Amino acid sequence: MAWSERQVGDAVLAEARGRIDLSNADAFRDDLSAAMAKAKTAVVLDLSGVDYISSAGLRSLMIVFKAAKAEGKTLALAALQPLLTEIFTISRFNLVFPVFDTVRAAFGKVAPGAAPP
Amino acid sequence: MKAIFWGTRGSLPAPLSAKAVEAKIVNALVKGAHASLDTVEKARAFCTETLSFAEGRTYGGNTACVQIEIGGPDYLLCDLGTGVREFSLSALAKHGPGKPQTYHVLVSHVHWDHIMGFPFFVPAFIPGNRIKLYSCHPHLERAIRGQNREPCFPVEFETLSASIEFVTLEPAKRYDIAGASVTCFEQLHGNDSFGYRIEAGGKSVVYSTDAEHKPENAAEMERAAAFFANADLVIFDAMYSLAESISVKEDWGHSSNVLGVELCQTACAKQLCLFHHEPVNDDARIDAILAETIRFEEITRTGTALKVCAAYDGMVIAL
Ligand SMILES: [Zn+2]
Ligand SMILES: [Zn+2]
Numbered sequence: 495m496a497w498s499e500r501q502v503g504d505a506v507l508a509e510a511r512g513r514i515d516l517s518n519a520d521a522f523r524d525d526l527s528a529a530m531a532k533a534k535t536a537v538v539l540d541l542s543g544v545d546y547i548s549s550a551g552l553r554s555l556m557i558v559f560k561a562a563k564a565e566g567k568t569l570a571l572a573a574l575q576p577l578l579t580e581i582f583t584i585s586r587f588n589l590v591f592p593v594f595d596t597v598r599a600a601f602g603k604v605a606p607g608a609a610p611p
Numbered sequence: 612m613k614a615i616f617w618g619t620r621g622s623l624p625a626p627l628s629a630k631a632v633e634a635k636i637v638n639a640l641v642k643g644a645h646a647s648l649d650t651v652e653k654a655r656a657f658c659t660e661t662l663s664f665a666e667g668r669t670y671g672g673n674t675a676c677v678q679i680e681i682g683g684p685d686y687l688l689c690d691l692g693t694g695v696r697e698f699s700l701s702a703l704a705k706h707g708p709g710k711p712q713t714y715h716v717l718v719s720h721v722h723w724d725h726i727m728g729f730p731f732f733v734p735a736f737i738p739g740n741r742i743k744l745y746s747c748h749p750h751l752e753r754a755i756r757g758q759n760r761e762p763c764f765p766v767e768f769e770t771l772s773a774s775i776e777f778v779t780l781e782p783a784k785r786y787d788i789a790g791a792s793v794t795c796f797e798q799l800h801g802n803d804s805f806g807y808r809i810e811a812g813g814k815s816v817v818y819s820t821d822a823e824h825k826p827e828n829a830a831e832m833e834r835a836a837a838f839f840a841n842a843d844l845v846i847f848d849a850m851y852s853l854a855e856s857i858s859v860k861e862d863w864g865h866s867s868n869v870l871g872v873e874l875c876q877t878a879c880a881k882q883l884c885l886f887h888h889e890p891v892n893d894d895a896r897i898d899a900i901l902a903e904t905i906r907f908e909e910i911t912r913t914g915t916a917l918k919v920c921a922a923y924d925g926m927v928i929a930l
Contacts, residue, residue, distance in 0.1 A: 516829055546911070549826035549869055553857050560858075577910055584903040585869045586852035 496543075497525045503608025504534035507597065511543030514551030523554035530562050530569065536604040537562070540597050542573035552587055559591060568592065572600040612814040612930045613680040614844060614884075618673030618694020619922035621820075621850045621865070621887035622724050625672040631893065638666055664923075665894035671924025673697070674724040675820055675887065677846060681811040683790035685713040689807060689818040689846075691744075694924060695728035703733055711739030715789040718746040719820055720804035721754035729755055730764045740773035745780050745788060747795045747805040752777040780805075796838045798822035799831070800864035808838060814930045815841070817880075820848045820887045823856065823863070824870045832874065839878035843930045846922065847871040849885040849904075868904040875917050876908075882918040883908075884928070897921055 495518045499508040508529045514522050529537050541547075547555075559569045572594045574582065582588040594600035601608060639662060646661070648654040658667040674692030681687060686702065688695065706712060714734055719725055734740045744751060755777075759768035768775075780786060782805065786793045796806040799822060806819035817839050824835055839845050850865035868885055875883045885904060888897055901921040908917050920928070 516826070516832070519827060548911075549853055549857075549873055552853060553826050556854075556857055580906065580910060584907045585867070586854035590854050590858060 495522060497522075499525075499529045499532075501532065502538075502601070503605060505536045505538060505601065505605035505608045506530070506533040507538050507540065507601075509540040509543060513546045514544060514554075515546065515548040516550040519548070519550035519554045522551055523557055526554065526558045526569075527561065530558055530567060533567060535608075536568040536570060538570045538572055538597060538600040538604065540572050541578060542575065544578060545575060547578060547581060549585070552581075552585060555587070555591065568604045570594060570600040570604045572597045612682075612811055612816065612843075613678075614816055614846070614928045614930070615678040615680060615698075616676075616694070616922045616924060616926040616928075617678060617698040618676040618690075618692040618728070619670060619886055619888060619924055619926070620672050620674050620692075620724075620890060621848070622674070622890055624674055624693050624724075625888075625890035627669055627672065635666060635669075642666070663895075663898055665898040669894050669923070670888060670897050670921065672890075673924050674727065675719070676728060677818060677922075679791070679809050679816055679818075681789065681791050681809075685715055685789040687789040687791060687809070688714065688716045690719055690725045690820070691716060691727070691729045691732065692724050693728045693731075696731045696733075697924075699731070699733040708737050711737070711741070713741040713743070713789075715743045716745065717788070717793065717807045717809075717818070718744060718748065718751055719798075719806070719818070720746070720748050720800065720802065721750050722802065722804075722821065725821070726754055726758060730759055730766065735771045735773045735775065736766075738772040742773050742775045743778055743788075744775065745778045745786075745793075747780045747782055747797065748803060749779065751779070794838075796835075799824070801862075804864070806838060808842070814843045816930070817842045817845045819846060821864060822848050822866055824866050824874065826853075826857065826870060826873075832877070836874050836877040839874055839880050842875075842878065842880040844882045844884060844928060845871070845875050845878070845880045846884045846886045847875075848887045849900075850887045850889045868900060869907060872904060872908050872911065872917065872919070876911065876913065879914065880917065881915075882920065882928070885919070885921040888921070 673694035676694030
């Protein structure tokens with residue numbers, strides 16, 4: 495899994511790429527919580543480059559999402575590949591997280607003042 | 612080897628209501644309005660081939676009881692949920708009450724849904740029958756005796772006519788039970804629960820209900836996969852969705868269809884059977900969960916295909 499992130503106003507736009515499974519779920523969680531710590535309001539996670547996420551990866555998302563919620567912040571997921579959308583639906587994670595078709599739509603909702611170019 | 616499912620529901624019995632039966636019949640009549648269903652054969656074919664499982668049948672509402680048939684003279688069962696009542700009737704119909712039998716029962720744990728059928732287990736009332744109740748769970752005898760006692764039940768355990776023995780098993784040891792080789796596995800569940808791996812005639816079934824699996828715990832996931840390794844059939848607690856089992860229902864002691872697929876794929880098991888259905892889920896819901904699980908297996912498949920089914924009361928899987 496590859497990771498990159500940048501500050502966009504009060505939010506952070508993060509991007510994960512590759513496969514997220516048991517072998518890197520902890521690293522994924524740590525990267526995501528570090529990004530959340532830098533964000534004042536929200537992290538928008540661009541998942542367009544992720545082709546698979548296992549239960550361990552989903553759990554990492556859940557942990558960061560819960561911690562963020564307790565601090566009044568949001569984790570928004572954007573641009574899921576069709577296969578990932580299916581995994582989210584089957585595991586019912588689509589009912590837990592705000593999921594958006596595009597990064598722009600996610601910013602529009604969770605950090606309207608910080609829409610990325 | 613055969614697995615015969617007498618009870619497949621989790622937590623408590625969930626019978627169909629009159630309204631639910633009416634809805635099924637109304638739907639079937641409307642769908643069959645233009646088919647000429649004028650013989651029993653045609654109507655049955657329509658029911659099983661044209662209608663979905665949920666439209667034409669039901670997953671049933673009895674709690675956990677699975678018979679493992681290995682071809683020997685003795686009976687082998689997993690758990691004593693309400694499904695055991697119908698098992699009793701079928702066994703008695705086969706042999707009649709005059710011919711004593713031996714019944715071996717592996718009990719996962721003593722939560723009520725897994726033992727509540729025992730007071731109605733007719734073979735226990737018949738002299739000459741031998742009943743051996745096995746579990747790694749230390750409180751099996753106390754729970755079974757406590758259930759057959761006033762003021763909860765009018766027939767005291769001590770008055771049951773069959774010879775009833777309790778056998779405490781130890782995890783990881785191998786036992787010869789009813790002609791099968793049986794090993795046990797400790798599972799994460801409130802008040803503890805145990806899975807059983809049953810091997811006979813070159814086939815293997817894993818009965819693993821009431822078990823929570825934590826996806827982040829690599830060692831525990833590996834331990835479970837090792838217990839499931841190459842099994843011909845894994846009967847798996849798929850009560851919740853993955854999201855539920857790691858959020859609002861975390862530590863409630865149950866697992867999900869998604870983890871069932873992941874574990875069986877890692878274990879190179881051949882067939883996954885979704886079991887311990889959530890009582891809130893109606894037939895249509897379980898149909899949908901099964902379809903999604905089959906799809907999940909397809910999109911995550913790395914090696915050989917894993918067969919997926921959802922248990923229903925009355926289902927028979929021949930291995
Ligand atoms: Zn149960
Ligand atoms: Zn239980």
